[in-house]
Amino acid sequence: MTEMICAGFGGQGVLTAGMLLIHAGMKQGNNVIFYPSYGSEMRGGTANCAIKISEKKIASPVIRQADIVFTMNAPAIDKFESILKPGGLLLVNSSLVDENRTYRDDIRVIKAPVTDIAGELGNPRGANIAMIGVLAASTDLFDPEFLLAQINDYFEAKGKKVPANEACFRKGMETAQ
Amino acid sequence: MTLAEVPTRIVYSRPEVLDKRVTHYCPGCTHGVAHRLVAEVLEEMGEVENAIGVASVGCSVFIYNYFNIDFVEAAHGRAPAMATGIKRLLPDRTVFTYQGDGDLASIGMGEIVGAASRGEKITVIFLNNANYGMTGGQMAPTTLPGQKTTSSPYGKDAARFGKPFRIEDAYSGFDMGYLARGALVGAANINRAKKMIRKAFEKHMDNQGLCYVELLSPCPTNWNLAPLKAKDFLLEEMTKHFPLGEFKGGDAK
Amino acid sequence: MAKQLIKGNTAVAEAALRAGLEGYFGYPITPQTELLEHLSARMPELGRPFVQAESELGAINMVYGAACTGKRVMTSSSSPGVSLMMEGLSYIAGTEVPMVLVDVVRGGPGLGNIAPAQGDYNQIVHGGGHGDYHMIVLAPASVQEAVDLTALAFDLAEKYRTITCIMMDGSIGQMMEPAELPPMQPLRTEIPDWAVRGAKNGDKRVLTSINLDPPAQEVMNLRLMKRWQEIEANEVRYKGYFLEDAEYVVVGFGTAGRIALSAVRAAREEGIKIGLLRPITVAPFPIDVLDELTEKVKAFLVVEMNAGQMFEDVRLVVRGRKPVEFFGRMGGVVPFPDEVLTEIHRLVGTPQTTEGSPRDRWLARLAETIG
Numbered sequence: 001m002t003e004m005i006c007a008g009f010g011g012q013g014v015l016t017a018g019m020l021l022i023h024a025g026m027k028q029g030n031n032v033i034f035y036p037s038y039g040s041e042m043r044g045g046t047a048n049c050a051i052k053i054s055e056k057k058i059a060s061p062v063i064r065q066a067d068i069v070f071t072m073n074a075p076a077i078d079k080f081e082s083i084l085k086p087g088g089l090l091l092v093n094s095s096l097v098d099e100n101r102t103y104r105d106d107i108r109v110i111k112a113p114v115t116d117i118a119g120e121l122g123n124p125r126g127a128n129i130a131m132i133g134v135l136a137a138s139t140d141l142f143d144p145e146f147l148l149a150q151i152n153d154y155f156e157a158k159g160k161k162v163p164a165n166e167a168c169f170r171k172g173m174e175t176a177q
Numbered sequence: 178m179t180l181a182e183v184p185t186r187i188v189y190s191r192p193e194v195l196d197k198r199v200t201h202y203c204p205g206c207t208h209g210v211a212h213r214l215v216a217e218v219l220e221e222m223g224e225v226e227n228a229i230g231v232a233s234v235g236c237s238v239f240i241y242n243y244f245n246i247d248f249v250e251a252a253h254g255r256a257p258a259m260a261t262g263i264k265r266l267l268p269d270r271t272v273f274t275y276q277g278d279g280d281l282a283s284i285g286m287g288e289i290v291g292a293a294s295r296g297e298k299i300t301v302i303f304l305n306n307a308n309y310g311m312t313g314g315q316m317a318p319t320t321l322p323g324q325k326t327t328s329s330p331y332g333k334d335a336a337r338f339g340k341p342f343r344i345e346d347a348y349s350g351f352d353m354g355y356l357a358r359g360a361l362v363g364a365a366n367i368n369r370a371k372k373m374i375r376k377a378f379e380k381h382m383d384n385q386g387l388c389y390v391e392l393l394s395p396c397p398t399n400w401n402l403a404p405l406k407a408k409d410f411l412l413e414e415m416t417k418h419f420p421l422g423e424f425k426g427g428d429a430k
Numbered sequence: 431m432a433k434q435l436i437k438g439n440t441a442v443a444e445a446a447l448r449a450g451l452e453g454y455f456g457y458p459i460t461p462q463t464e465l466l467e468h469l470s471a472r473m474p475e476l477g478r479p480f481v482q483a484e485s486e487l488g489a490i491n492m493v494y495g496a497a498c499t500g501k502r503v504m505t506s507s508s509s510p511g512v513s514l515m516m517e518g519l520s521y522i523a524g525t526e527v528p529m530v531l532v533d534v535v536r537g538g539p540g541l542g543n544i545a546p547a548q549g550d551y552n553q554i555v556h557g558g559g560h561g562d563y564h565m566i567v568l569a570p571a572s573v574q575e576a577v578d579l580t581a582l583a584f585d586l587a588e589k590y591r592t593i594t595c596i597m598m599d600g601s602i603g604q605m606m607e608p609a610e611l612p613p614m615q616p617l618r619t620e621i622p623d624w625a626v627r628g629a630k631n632g633d634k635r636v637l638t639s640i641n642l643d644p645p646a647q648e649v650m651n652l653r654l655m656k657r658w659q660e661i662e663a664n665e666v667r668y669k670g671y672f673l674e675d676a677e678y679v680v681v682g683f684g685t686a687g688r689i690a691l692s693a694v695r696a697a698r699e700e701g702i703k704i705g706l707l708r709p710i711t712v713a714p715f716p717i718d719v720l721d722e723l724t725e726k727v728k729a730f731l732v733v734e735m736n737a738g739q740m741f742e743d744v745r746l747v748v749r750g751r752k753p754v755e756f757f758g759r760m761g762g763v764v765p766f767p768d769e770v771l772t773e774i775h776r777l778v779g780t781p782q783t784t785e786g787s788p789r790d791r792w793l794a795r796l797a798e799t800i801g
Contacts, residue, residue: 019606060692227628229627229628245629247628248626249636250637251495255488255491255517258487261483262496263496263499266495267627271628288484291484
């Protein structure tokens with residue numbers, strides 16, 4: 001089972017990122033669960049969700065120790081770095097986080113300037129997709145091409161085809177490699 | 178011409194929709210008059226088979242024993258909410274509540290204001306006798322300043338318990354189909370009250386919004402007054418605080 | 431129909447709509463609000479009444495009126511809102527009109543918090559409102575199960591002229607899982623004979639919960655209790671896991687049951703002969719199966735997200751014949767499977783007793799953990 005937190009400012013698409021990942025997980029034949037922050041937890045402009053992707057049945061929606069923490073800003077790191085398992089993966093949006101920031105030494109940290117990437121590619125709302133590209137390149141959770149196809153599927157089903165997403169995704173992958 | 182030869186004409190009889198039975202109301206109480214006026218209006222409008230009443234908690238809790246129409250019985254104060262539920266599911270029916278002042282003006286203030294603010298298409302008949310009748314004459318939001326009740330034995334102190342609740346102030350900002358206050362003593366007042374009730378039901382069925390008639394009623398038992406004295410008290414004292422008239426939806430006269 | 435990712439609250443709302451919901455009345459409260467929001471869009475689309483009430487008190491009494499018309503109606507809320515509805519629920523039970531209540535339970539008492547909890551068990555299962563009445567209470571453990579129980583909730587309410595409550599932990603309402611929604615059902619066309627509609631030819635119907643004559647009221651009470659006996663005889667639903675050869679049994683409902691299942695599976699992998707009984711109807715309570723298990727097993731462990739509310743019902747059935755231990759988390763804290771596994775190890779590894787207070791023992795352990 002992979003347990004993961006996605007966190008960032010409201011509007012950075014962290015809930016969408018979580019949705020995209022469990023959508024792909026479901027299409028891959030896994031059990032999935034998505035548990036968002038809600039109510040007063042959402043006030044103050046931050047958002048997060050817990051997602052689980054597993055071959056086995058999933059018991060709890062709550063995460064105590066995460067395999068992956070997918071962050072889009074510094075407050076998300078403040079809040080969730082400590083929840084990572086030793087050896088876990090922290091994804092950092094280096095466009096918005098101090099480059100001298102120090103991290104736990106028992107985790108893997110991958111930094112990518114996803115806000116800049118999305119801006120440069122003319123798809124400012126695609127920073128979350130770029131970070132999913134980073135995730136795809138730095139884990140074996142998904143076959144990247146399958147994941148990209150599922151992302152496109154998800155948006156098409158909502159009637160929102162975003163061709164620039166592919167560029168963001170590939171650029172994210174490239175940055176991580 | 179002998180008496181037997183005088184041609185007869187029925188000028189007054191029990192409306193068919195009222196059951197032929199003695200009411201449980203006290204002597205001098207005018208709940209019975211209010212029932213009759215509602216019954217006459219429903220018959221005259223041909224709405225008897227289309228009407229659903231919502232009874233409330235108070236002296237009139239058994240109103241459904243007297244009317245041959247469908248009725249439901251609400252929890253104390255909740256009649257406008259219950260009427261909302263019925264009217265929304267059966268929008269072509271005549272749905273009305275029949276409530277007293279403890280029920281409507283105190284415990285049920287949230288529900289009546291909610292229904293009025295939504296413009297719920299129901300009729301509300303509000304009988305005001307300035308006290309809680311069923312529980313034995315306690316102070317109500319409608320009790321007059323200085324009036325003695327079983328829970329204001331020294332007379333109602335308006336500084337501590339408020340001035341009488343007045344519909345024309347409370348609902349002044351609402352869009353309502355009709356809002357009026359009548360009194361159930363004296364033939365002229367009763368005739369006028371009936372016209373008010375008729376207008377309320379007509380405007381309600383014309384979907385003009387919540388239609389609301391307050392009826393001042395004497396309560397000789399709890400006022401500790403003989404019926405005729407109670408009638409005088411109503412006309413002389415109660416109407417000082419509760420002026421009669423139409424406040425919304427009335428015809429210009 | 432294919433599975434789709436859907437949030438529990440939205441799924442129950444859509445499932446109710448497809449089961450022929452004809453009127454919805456509610457009030458916003460976290461973590462239930464998406465249910466109301468979904469219906470605020472879908473009911474008008476289908477020309478069906480939706481009202482956002484002035485309060486939960488207003489909402490339940492609107493449902494009361496609407497239920498008197500014999501149509502399929504429901505409301506939904508979360509714990510503090512349901513407390514406010516208790517008056518109306520008692521009246522509805524006393525008037526014997528059917529309705530569905532969805533309670534998306536959160537941490538309490540008081541304003542508490544908005545995290546998932548199971549602290550409403552007592553107020554939903556053992557009354558809450560005044561007088562002798564029961565509701566049928568369904569406790570789903572997944573989004574799919576919540577969907578599947580929704581149509582059943584209406585059917586049972588109408589079959590027995592009673593209230594059916596879908597009592598789901600805040601997490602079931604908030605989380606998103608793959609689920610398959612049922613197809614759209616046509617609205618019912620026949621009106622039950624007892625429903626108000628306008629009296630033709632003086633054939634009037636009066637729906638009330640008042641009965642001033644005590645002997646007559648007692649006859650009504652007897653009718654309600656007999657109906658409940660019928661419900662107890664016919665409508666018990668539960669899921670058993672690994673019960674055949676189980677020497678130990680965990681009992682838990684909803685999210686706690688689902689988490690316990692994960693711990694039970696892990697214990698089975700270690701060779702511990704343990705099973706899980708997950709009541710789906712917490713009312714009527716699965717008394718017979720628990721009674722049979724009592725004869726077979728060595729001890730029980732009850733797991734809940736409260737201070738042991740269903741635990742008392744388990745103890746009533748077990749009647750001291752076997753040890754019954756308790757593990758709970760309160761206040762919106764969701765237990766983890768390994769915490770339950772630790773409790774299973776304790777149950778299996780140390781001599782159990784029917785003496786003393788299992789709750790006191792649990793509280794002492796909990797105090798050590800959380801200070």
